[in-house]
Amino acid sequence: xxxxxxxxxxxxxxxxxxxxxxPVYAPVQDQDNVLFKILEQGMEPMLxxxxxxxxxxxxxxxxxxxxxxxxxxERGRELAGVVEGAPEAVLFGVRPCDARSFILLDYxxxxxxxxxxxxxxxxxxxxxxxxxxxxxxxxxxxxxxVGGHPMSSEGADIVLADLGDRYLAxxxxxxxxxxxxxxxxLANADDAALAKKKxxxxxxxxxxxxxIPGNDIKPWLDANFDNPFWDTIHKSCLACGxxxxxxxxxxxxxxxxxxxxxxxxxxxxxDSCMSWLFTQETSGHNPRTSQKERWRQRLLHKFRYxxxxxxxxxxxxxxxxxxxCPVNIDIRKIVTDISKL
Amino acid sequence: xxxxxxxxxxAVELLSEKKVDVVVxxxxxxxxxxxxxxxxxxxxxxxxxxxxxxxSVNLAKYVHDILMAHKASQKRMKPEQRTKKVVGVVARGCxxxxxxxxxQERQYERDxxxxxxxxxxxxxxxxxxxxxxxxxxxxxxxxxxxRLSFTTxxxxxxxxxxxxxxxxxxxxxxxxxxxSDVMVxxxxxxxxxxxxxxxxxxxxxxxxxxRWNYFAEEMxxxxxxxxxxxxxxxxxxxxxxVEQSQPRWVGVSVDESDTQAFQxxxxxxxxxxxVDCGSxxxxxxxxxxxxxxxKKLDKDGYNLFxxxxxxxxxxxxxxxxxxxxxxxxxxxxx
Numbered sequence: 001x002x003x004x005x006x007x008x009x010x011x012x013x014x015x016x017x018x019x020x021x022x023p024v025y026a027p028v029q030d031q032d033n034v035l036f037k038i039l040e041q042g043m044e045p046m047l048x049x050x051x052x053x054x055x056x057x058x059x060x061x062x063x064x065x066x067x068x069x070x071x072x073x074e075r076g077r078e079l080a081g082v083v084e085g086a087p088e089a090v091l092f093g094v095r096p097c098d099a100r101s102f103i104l105l106d107y108x109x110x111x112x113x114x115x116x117x118x119x120x121x122x123x124x125x126x127x128x129x130x131x132x133x134x135x136x137x138x139x140x141x142x143x144x145x146v147g148g149h150p151m152s153s154e155g156a157d158i159v160l161a162d163l164g165d166r167y168l169a170x171x172x173x174x175x176x177x178x179x180x181x182x183x184x185x186l187a188n189a190d191d192a193a194l195a196k197k198k199x200x201x202x203x204x205x206x207x208x209x210x211x212i213p214g215n216d217i218k219p220w221l222d223a224n225f226d227n228p229f230w231d232t233i234h235k236s237c238l239a240c241g242x243x244x245x246x247x248x249x250x251x252x253x254x255x256x257x258x259x260x261x262x263x264x265x266x267x268x269x270x271d272s273c274m275s276w277l278f279t280q281e282t283s284g285h286n287p288r289t290s291q292k293e294r295w296r297q298r299l300l301h302k303f304r305y306x307x308x309x310x311x312x313x314x315x316x317x318x319x320x321x322x323x324x325c326p327v328n329i330d331i332r333k334i335v336t337d338i339s340k341l
Numbered sequence: 342x343x344x345x346x347x348x349x350x351x352a353v354e355l356l357s358e359k360k361v362d363v364v365v366x367x368x369x370x371x372x373x374x375x376x377x378x379x380x381x382x383x384x385x386x387x388x389x390x391x392x393x394x395x396x397s398v399n400l401a402k403y404v405h406d407i408l409m410a411h412k413a414s415q416k417r418m419k420p421e422q423r424t425k426k427v428v429g430v431v432a433r434g435c436x437x438x439x440x441x442x443x444x445q446e447r448q449y450e451r452d453x454x455x456x457x458x459x460x461x462x463x464x465x466x467x468x469x470x471x472x473x474x475x476x477x478x479x480x481x482x483x484x485x486x487x488r489l490s491f492t493t494x495x496x497x498x499x500x501x502x503x504x505x506x507x508x509x510x511x512x513x514x515x516x517x518x519x520x521s522d523v524m525v526x527x528x529x530x531x532x533x534x535x536x537x538x539x540x541x542x543x544x545x546x547x548x549x550x551x552r553w554n555y556f557a558e559e560m561x562x563x564x565x566x567x568x569x570x571x572x573x574x575x576x577x578x579x580x581x582x583v584e585q586s587q588p589r590w591v592g593v594s595v596d597e598s599d600t601q602a603f604q605x606x607x608x609x610x611x612x613x614x615x616v617d618c619g620s621x622x623x624x625x626x627x628x629x630x631x632x633x634x635x636k637k638l639d640k641d642g643y644n645l646f647x648x649x650x651x652x653x654x655x656x657x658x659x660x661x662x663x664x665x666x667x668x669x670x671x672x673x674x675x
Binding site: 049054062066138239240256272290322329333 | 370378403478571623
């Protein structure tokens with residue numbers, strides 16, 4: 001595929017120009033937070049940031065979406081689907097960990113047996129432009145412990161690497177190549193640029209100091225559903241949804257009907273295993289009776305069930321849950337503690 | 342002896358003498374600017390207890406949780422098998438006020454809690470600290486007297502501790518416990534309560550439209566994770582109205598009006614019950630300014646009923662009592 005170089009000061013202009021042609025999601029400063037938003041006139045895409053507060057999963061898997069609408073008419077019940085064709089779009093400035101999350105989400109939403117048309121439509125039409133981490137943005141990054149890499153191109157259609165004086169842009173898919181063409185006339189990458197990227201890649205990997213035994217705890221998790229250890233991690237948990245809502249890989253959802261007079265809509269919205277409503281049954285019974293069971297579910301889903309189903313850990317090591325948990329429940333510590341049991 | 346050491350000794354004493362079943366306190370966190378709530382049941386674990394300006398979350402919430410869970414666990418037991426649980430809690434001013442509210446609202450009995458009062462000079466607002474660091478990651482953080490030094494990839498910087506204290510703390514009126522069973526440490530010097538409504542006064546001076554726009558803009562940030570509600574000691578409804586489904590009061594989607602409805606209802610439920618501990622602001626992952634609205638209710642509570650939430654055991658919350666000399670002009674002159 002194509003390998004090009006972009007002048008350092010030209011990239012923001014290229015992204016803004018692209019945003020004039022198609023929807024471009026990019027990291028923007030929104031008061032105190034850096035968030036993925038659709039770039040509009042006058043908005044500046046951020047190129048120098050740690051990582052966004054919210055994960056980009058929202059672009060394909062929104063917090064709430066209408067699946068179908070229904071009406072009561074004189075002819076009886078009528079249904080209206082709402083699957084709209086998504087426009088071609090670009091998701092720009094995704095960190096490699098977050099780009100990798102889409103591969104994991106694809107396992108779920110693009111399963112050979114179950115295709116999620118809502119997710120797939122947007123996913124297929126959107127090109128992902130990764131901004132590789134030449135320095136890990138944070139000491140809470142642990143991507144290398146869960147199968148990722150700070151300069152990884154996994155999940156990306158185009159990967160950009162900041163070489164200091166210029167960006168190296170590599171397209172990895174046809175979708176990426178088409179978008180790279182829209183970037184304008186760019187010089188081909190020379191060998192020096194490729195060598196520099198390799199050097200930065202090795203350096204960046206070494207800079208990740210947060211190492212957890214993510215791959216080693218599966219046998220323990222398989223055998224210890226009732227271990228007293230599960231009594232120890234949830235006590236301070238507020239049962240808020242911060243960790244699951246900011247997580248790039250959490251994908252549990254709920255389906256609710258909202259009825260008003262003679263019509264209604266069916267909504268799919270994010271669920272959170274931290275909420276007491278999670279797996280609450282119509283009868284009022286909930287097999288997960290306390291925060292203990294909910295926390296066990298969170299851990300087991302990420303490090304056991306997902307591994308059983310898709311041979312991958314459902315965590316990309318972005319560190320958002322570590323940084324933003326209001327009461328500092330640190331998944332790195334939990335995994336490390338489990339590995340010592 | 343440091344206050345931390347005295348606190349640890351007190352915990353050992355209470356646990357060994359079986360005066361309490363658990364001590365709720367703070368322990369060092371995994372990030373340099375965080376302390377986490379902890380639960381000490383074994384006297385040997387007392388070394389985990391810390392007390393510093395990174396201890397932010399109001400612990401009264403956990404006291405309520407533990408006692409409610411215990412109450413539920415006793416329900417199906419024969420009366421003679423039932424046990425009493427006593428929770429010890431490390432409590433500064435705002436925490437004790439929340440405990441007072443629980444007691445006034447008959448959530449548990451006074452002898453079910455043991456209040457280890459501690460003085461407070463304010464806690465560090467994570468948001469202010471992040472802003473001081475220019476959004477860069479803080480890799481080390483230390484407090485020496487009234488200075489805070491932090492290290493980012495750009496180097497180490499020292500700033501006055503006061504510049505990063507939470508807004509609630511800067512104008513706190515009750516930074517020393519209002520009730521306690523034992524006091525550890527000497528009372529802290531007063532903060533600056535005279536300025537507590539400065540923000541509200543400025544907000545009130547705005548036009549109705551400006552105020553609504555401010556509210557609507559703030560609510561757009563909300564992701565409905567409910568961290569604010571869940572950390573709030575006064576938010577203890579068994580089932581919050583937002584989660585009720587028969588009928589459903591608030592939609593599940595991210596419609597702006599649903600988010601606004603949730604926040605408005607929660608705010609009004611706080612009338613006369615908010616101690617301005619700042620926990621809801623501190624835990625919000627999106628930085629929503631909830632305090633301005635809560636403080637307005639607090640100001641009204643004081644101006645209309647001379648009431649400050651959780652100040653005294655004898656003074657019931659204004660919306661829970663009726664008195665013949667309650668002001669009532671507003672009924673006739675809205």
